[in-house]
Amino acid sequence: MDFVNTTIERTTVQLSKADFESDQMVKWCPGCGAHAILAAVERVFPKIGYRKENFCMISGIGCSSRFPYYVNTYGIHGIHGRAAAISTGVKIANPRLSVWMATGDGDSLAIGGNHFIHVIRRNVDINILLFNNQIYGLTKGQYSPTTPMGKVTKTSPQGTIEHPFNVGELVMGAQGTFYARVPDNNITMMTEAMFEAAKHDGTSIIEIMQNCIIFADKAHNDVIGKEHKDENMLLVKNGQPMTWGKNNEKGLILKDTMLEVVEIGINGVTADDILIHDAYNQDPGIHLMLAKLAPPHFPMVFGVIRSAMFPTYDDMVEEQIKYAKENSKIRNVDDLLNSGDVWDIK
Amino acid sequence: MPHTKRQIVEKESVVVKFVGDSGDGMQLSGSVFSDSAALAGNDLATFPDFPAEIRAPQNTVAGVSGFQVHMGSEKIFTTGDMVDVLVSMNPASLRANLKWAKKGATILVDTDAFDEKSIEKAGYKQNPLEDHSLEAYHMIKAPITAMTKESLKELGIDNKTAERSKNMFALGILYFIFNRDLKMAFNYFEERFKKNPKLVEINKVAIQAGYNYADTVEALESVIQVGAAKMPKGRYRNITGNTATAWGLLAASEKSGRPLFLGSYPITPATEILMELAKHKSLGAKVFQAEDEIAGICSSIGAAYTGSMACTTTSGPGLSLKSEAIGLAVMTELPLIIVDVQRGGPSTGLPTKSEQSDLMQALFGRNGDGPVIVIAASTADNCFNYAYMTAKLSMEHMTPAILLTDGYLGFGSALFRIPKMSEMPPINPPIAKANDKDYKPYKRDAETLVRQWALPGTDGLRHRIGGLEKENITGVVSMDPMNHQVMVDLRAAKVEKIADVIPDQEIDGNKKGDLLVVSWGGTYGAVHSAVKKAQSEGKSISHAHFHYISPLPKNTEKVLKGFKKILVCELNSGQFVNYLKMKFPLPNFHQFNKVQGLPFMINELNDKFNQILEEK
Ligand SMILES: Cc1ncc(C[n+]2csc(CCOP(=O)(O)OP(=O)(O)O)c2C)c(N)n1
Ligand code: SF4
Numbered sequence: 001m002d003f004v005n006t007t008i009e010r011t012t013v014q015l016s017k018a019d020f021e022s023d024q025m026v027k028w029c030p031g032c033g034a035h036a037i038l039a040a041v042e043r044v045f046p047k048i049g050y051r052k053e054n055f056c057m058i059s060g061i062g063c064s065s066r067f068p069y070y071v072n073t074y075g076i077h078g079i080h081g082r083a084a085a086i087s088t089g090v091k092i093a094n095p096r097l098s099v100w101m102a103t104g105d106g107d108s109l110a111i112g113g114n115h116f117i118h119v120i121r122r123n124v125d126i127n128i129l130l131f132n133n134q135i136y137g138l139t140k141g142q143y144s145p146t147t148p149m150g151k152v153t154k155t156s157p158q159g160t161i162e163h164p165f166n167v168g169e170l171v172m173g174a175q176g177t178f179y180a181r182v183p184d185n186n187i188t189m190m191t192e193a194m195f196e197a198a199k200h201d202g203t204s205i206i207e208i209m210q211n212c213i214i215f216a217d218k219a220h221n222d223v224i225g226k227e228h229k230d231e232n233m234l235l236v237k238n239g240q241p242m243t244w245g246k247n248n249e250k251g252l253i254l255k256d257t258m259l260e261v262v263e264i265g266i267n268g269v270t271a272d273d274i275l276i277h278d279a280y281n282q283d284p285g286i287h288l289m290l291a292k293l294a295p296p297h298f299p300m301v302f303g304v305i306r307s308a309m310f311p312t313y314d315d316m317v318e319e320q321i322k323y324a325k326e327n328s329k330i331r332n333v334d335d336l337l338n339s340g341d342v343w344d345i346k
Numbered sequence: 347m348p349h350t351k352r353q354i355v356e357k358e359s360v361v362v363k364f365v366g367d368s369g370d371g372m373q374l375s376g377s378v379f380s381d382s383a384a385l386a387g388n389d390l391a392t393f394p395d396f397p398a399e400i401r402a403p404q405n406t407v408a409g410v411s412g413f414q415v416h417m418g419s420e421k422i423f424t425t426g427d428m429v430d431v432l433v434s435m436n437p438a439s440l441r442a443n444l445k446w447a448k449k450g451a452t453i454l455v456d457t458d459a460f461d462e463k464s465i466e467k468a469g470y471k472q473n474p475l476e477d478h479s480l481e482a483y484h485m486i487k488a489p490i491t492a493m494t495k496e497s498l499k500e501l502g503i504d505n506k507t508a509e510r511s512k513n514m515f516a517l518g519i520l521y522f523i524f525n526r527d528l529k530m531a532f533n534y535f536e537e538r539f540k541k542n543p544k545l546v547e548i549n550k551v552a553i554q555a556g557y558n559y560a561d562t563v564e565a566l567e568s569v570i571q572v573g574a575a576k577m578p579k580g581r582y583r584n585i586t587g588n589t590a591t592a593w594g595l596l597a598a599s600e601k602s603g604r605p606l607f608l609g610s611y612p613i614t615p616a617t618e619i620l621m622e623l624a625k626h627k628s629l630g631a632k633v634f635q636a637e638d639e640i641a642g643i644c645s646s647i648g649a650a651y652t653g654s655m656a657c658t659t660t661s662g663p664g665l666s667l668k669s670e671a672i673g674l675a676v677m678t679e680l681p682l683i684i685v686d687v688q689r690g691g692p693s694t695g696l697p698t699k700s701e702q703s704d705l706m707q708a709l710f711g712r713n714g715d716g717p718v719i720v721i722a723a724s725t726a727d728n729c730f731n732y733a734y735m736t737a738k739l740s741m742e743h744m745t746p747a748i749l750l751t752d753g754y755l756g757f758g759s760a761l762f763r764i765p766k767m768s769e770m771p772p773i774n775p776p777i778a779k780a781n782d783k784d785y786k787p788y789k790r791d792a793e794t795l796v797r798q799w800a801l802p803g804t805d806g807l808r809h810r811i812g813g814l815e816k817e818n819i820t821g822v823v824s825m826d827p828m829n830h831q832v833m834v835d836l837r838a839a840k841v842e843k844i845a846d847v848i849p850d851q852e853i854d855g856n857k858k859g860d861l862l863v864v865s866w867g868g869t870y871g872a873v874h875s876a877v878k879k880a881q882s883e884g885k886s887i888s889h890a891h892f893h894y895i896s897p898l899p900k901n902t903e904k905v906l907k908g909f910k911k912i913l914v915c916e917l918n919s920g921q922f923v924n925y926l927k928m929k930f931p932l933p934n935f936h937q938f939n940k941v942q943g944l945p946f947m948i949n950e951l952n953d954k955f956n957q958i959l960e961e962k
């Protein structure tokens with residue numbers, strides 16, 4: 001993999017999937033979307049190019065947060081909602097680690113909502129895999145901040161009366177620099193987004209539309225299911241026109257200030273009219289519009305929607321320390337203790 | 347010493363308090379004055395007393411700000427109960443502080459500030475300077491504002507700036523009263539206002555004018571002389587408890603070679619530690635101001651995992667928020683230093699006032715059996731040593747440790763004998779070696795029961811830890827009933843074994859007697875002074891002041907058993923006494939408690955001692 005981050009030590013040996021398999025029995029339900037996410041990670045980590053000892057996997061609490069036990073890296077299975085805060089400490093304390101975080105929609109958007117927006121705002125260089133199954137899996141089926149309005153769950157027998165978060169919108173509202181959305185049923189899309197996240201300096205959010213087969217089965221099926229995906233999924237790639245459909249006949253254009261769906265060949269629309277995706281644009285305007293699109297009038301957008309370059313928090317910490325070390329007269333604690341007003345008693 | 351024609355009265359110790367409106371510059375006056383006292387060789391302790399509101403209404407009692415200095419030619423243990431010299435810049439400050447003035451105290455007032463409106467705002471019915479209510483005091487009534495303006499006329503500054511210098515004029519009078527050399531104040535101004543020569547000049551002129559005024563008024567028949575204290579040889583500085591805590595942590599980081607990480611969220615009275623550490627990036631300190639207390643401690647746990655000396659600083663409400671995460675640190679057996687600068691509680695309570703009411707929370711405030719180290723500092727300057735020891739024990743024994751100080755210690759200052767880093771005890775964290783084939787996350791040292799610290803990035807030591815119970819030795823997730831029992835017991839035994847390496851509990855006085863007075867934390871000065879007084883009166887009384895609370899020193903039971911009665915004095919409703927009773931169910935415990943946001947007074951302690959001694 002072509003790599004830019006020089007802080008993290010590269011591996012000198014070829015790594016493989018086996019290097020990251022843990023000896024622990026994977027205990028997710030058979031058919032749970034999390035299995036595919038684990039497979040994607042095991043495919044990506046050996047190819048990133050870092051030493052295997054430099055990976056650190058942090059999580060909170062939830063089915064998704066069991067993840068660290070299943071990959072053979074350094075890691076912490078934390079407490080509910082606090083993975084982003086733990087990861088922040090890991091990365092600031094040791095920027096030579098490649099920090100990954102596994103979390104759920106409840107873990108990161110309910111109890112951990114505060115840490116989630118702040119890690120994004122600070123742009124700490126960590127990669128967050130957000131398993132969005134629109135439900136609390138581990139506690140057996142209560143609604144979450146991403147459960148669609150009206151959905152019947154164990155704590156909403158008459159349907160929820162809450163407006164769900166759109167993860168992409170939240171990320172951009174928090175000044176996120178990287179946001180990708182991927183389905184758990186397409187390992188290629190997952191691995192590509194993970195590589196891009198690894199390359200990105202700053203907080204990377206990968207929202208994975210994950211299926212909880214037990215408590216919210218087929219929650220994403222209307223978009224990512226085999227029979228719906230052609231119609232409802234738009235996979236964006238940087239520098240390429242935003243088209244989808246069975247024959248790539250549909251596209252997005254910008255009309256006035258709004259995105260609009262057009263069909264190539266109809267009403268004089270040509271392939272050249274279609275909007276080109278610019279994931280690296282620093283301005284999040286179009287990225288936000290893309291993140292908010294949803295059926296029935298629009299497709300849902302997948303792939304790396306935003307990947308913008310901004311300074312990272314951890315780099316700036318190092319810079320300030322370097323500057324202070326070069327410019328301060330206080331070089332050790334003896335200097336400090338003897339600085340300012342001191343006097344001798346003989 | 348400057349010459350004076352006045353009679354000189356020698357005093358062993360004097361308490362001076364500067365009080366005025368929040369904007370009157372009392373903190374600066376106090377700092378300049380105490381600096382000079384220190385340079386003159388006095389031992390001293392200081393305490394700022396400021397309102398909870400940043401901008402309370404002008405000239406009201408709520409807006410009174412103060413700075414107390416206790417200086418002496420003998421060792422100073424407290425910031426002083428009652429005041430010998432009160433400098434009062436407005437009616438509200440006089441009204442709020444008169445109750446602290448000794449009968450016969452010298453009170454310097456700015457008569458210009460006693461206008462009708464201010465008198466009324468202070469809640470006085472009539473002018474206290476004119477109604478004979480102050481006849482028990484030695485009053486120095488000076489038109490300070492007017493004279494300050496007059497003295498600065500030549501400098502061509504605006505009225506407001508001139509008026510603001512009245513604190514320095516008042517300070518000049520104090521320099522005369524205490525026969526101090528103005529040169530010390532001049533040096534202070536030159537250093538402090540280096541970048542603003544005009545300000546240096548204004549302050550110099552104002553303080554000199556005050557000094558000259560005092561020299562001419564007849565109210566001052568004598569001046570007070572407080573001689574140099576006999577203190578151990580060495581280099582000294584004045585230090586607040588919060589700064590000492592921050593520096594103790596920096597020292598432990600340097601000694602251990604483990605980089606300092608602080609994850610913290612501002613809260614009175616702990617914020618100064620965060621601010622102080624933020625200044626010292628040149629020492630490699632990484633200071634992270636988190637979005638809340640939970641993020642503060644959780645980021646620290648992440649940093650601890652990577653091998654940092656990780657700290658989090660807070661006060662009571664913040665400690666509550668950190669409870670769950672402290673449990674995670676207990677479970678993962680990571681070193682973590684938690685500083686709680688206690689304040690009055692519960693809830694928001696009394697943010698700027700001091701209390702010792704977080705002890706039970708520190709000891710037990712977690713779900714599950716979650717033993718941690720608990721240590722309490724007892725003076726502003728020994729916050730340095732106890733912060734250092736908290737960090738040392740936490741890292742060497744791979745366990746979270748809580749250092750308890752309080753607002754009184756944190757804001758207060760004392761003289762600090764500067765140690766040499768080469769003389770500080772070594773700190774050797776148990777760091778796992780690369781490619782150690784036998785490494786297991788919960789494999790322990792047979793003697794200390796301490797697990798090893800395996801740092802991410804190290805070859806051959808990849809492992810996961812977390813909040814779920816783990817199998818002994820292997821660290822694999824385990825819900826096995828007997829394993830849980832083993833792990834709960836091991837975590838407790840590991841902390842208990844630290845008693846092997848901490849010093850024995852000392853007794854001030856005889857090892858046997860009628861009464862043992864027990865105290866802990868920030869009450870040391872007052873309790874010590876009261877015990878000394880009782881001992882000098884021939885009473886059979888001794889003092890045991892605890893710094894190590896969990897675990898307790900090994901000889902604790904023996905110490906307690908030497909006395910007919912035990913009196914535990916603390917600024918809460920009885921937390922330490924109940925902890926001791928739980929550990930040592932002896933029949934002869936008594937308690938003395940106070941929860942008023944105020945320190946113990948020496949007299950009330952002596953009254954209590956006498957009462958307990960007399961009781962059958
Ligand atoms: C402090 C705390 N509160 C509540 C819980 C119970 N709890 C565990 S996981 C969870 C929700 C998990 O949902 P999500 O983050 O979406 O993860 P999923 O299981 O769906 O992957 C809850 C409420 C807990 N462990 N800790
Ligand atoms: S409960 Fe749902 S989310 Fe949890 S493991 Fe089972 S299928 Fe997966």
Ligand SMILES: [Mg+2]
Nearest residue numbers: 104105135136
């Ligand atoms: Mg979920």
